[in-house]
Amino acid sequence: MTPKLHSSQFLWLAMLLLAGFVHLPSGCKQADSNKPLYETIAESFRSDPLPPDCVPAQVAFRDYNGYVSGDYFCLVSLVDNTSPDWGEFWVRAKLLDEKGNVLRIKGDTSIIIRAFAEAVPPNGSTAFFRAIPLSIISGGYPDTFLLEGAGKRFREPGPILVAPDNGGIRIQVPDPDDPKNKVKEIAFKSKTTLLNPLPIEAYHPRLVYLIYAKDLKLYYAELVNPEDKPKNLYMTSEGTLVGGGSRDVFYDISYENLPQPIKDKLIVRVDVQAFEARPPKDEKKE
16 A cells, blocks of 8 residues: 655655755665675674574465575565464575575575564464575575475464555656656655554564565565664654554665665565564563
């Protein structure tokens, strides 16, 4: 659902852009780096450790995608909890060459990836994104991949946060190569409404942005912590979200921080997942 803007509003936004008054912050870049955050994380690559109290994971994967972007092989997917219990999930990924041979990643035949949400209800969904440097992949060139549940840690039930109404507007400026005849899309301003429908307070809401390109494929998933106060995030209220409460959330997504296929194909839509962050271990009830 795209927000409705009157023509005068579009004109005013265009005038601001042309005048250079609309500030598009760096988004998901680290303050001390010119690289997107996902590349910085990839350069210190490691497999996520499985906790000792993990049990087998019952999960299903949707909208999964694997592709090369620059010096990285990128993996992204939605992860559905198909078990009857709340849980935190880890995924095992294997990379294959075009002949189906398993490649090695830092000498190992697979990697473990922790999905974003720390507590997923039954029939709920989370996601993950991981960029793997091509320089640490041996035995061939990655062509495709295999995913399976690696482990699950039980979590206590809690708030179920949802963001069902998503929309946004494209930010375009005159193309530097042909400013009189062409425009260049430089950002997508996402807008969603975060809801807490149950009568339970959510003390630490988190957001996961799912970015789809015009070929309708999922290419990127990004975890956003409002408590970090990112400059490209604006919410109509902050802090605890009371039971039955809601707040509007606006997030600026700059193309310069995204993998190359999204820059080439452009964004078609942005979906949002939401969850409440949990402590390292659930507190035991008396």
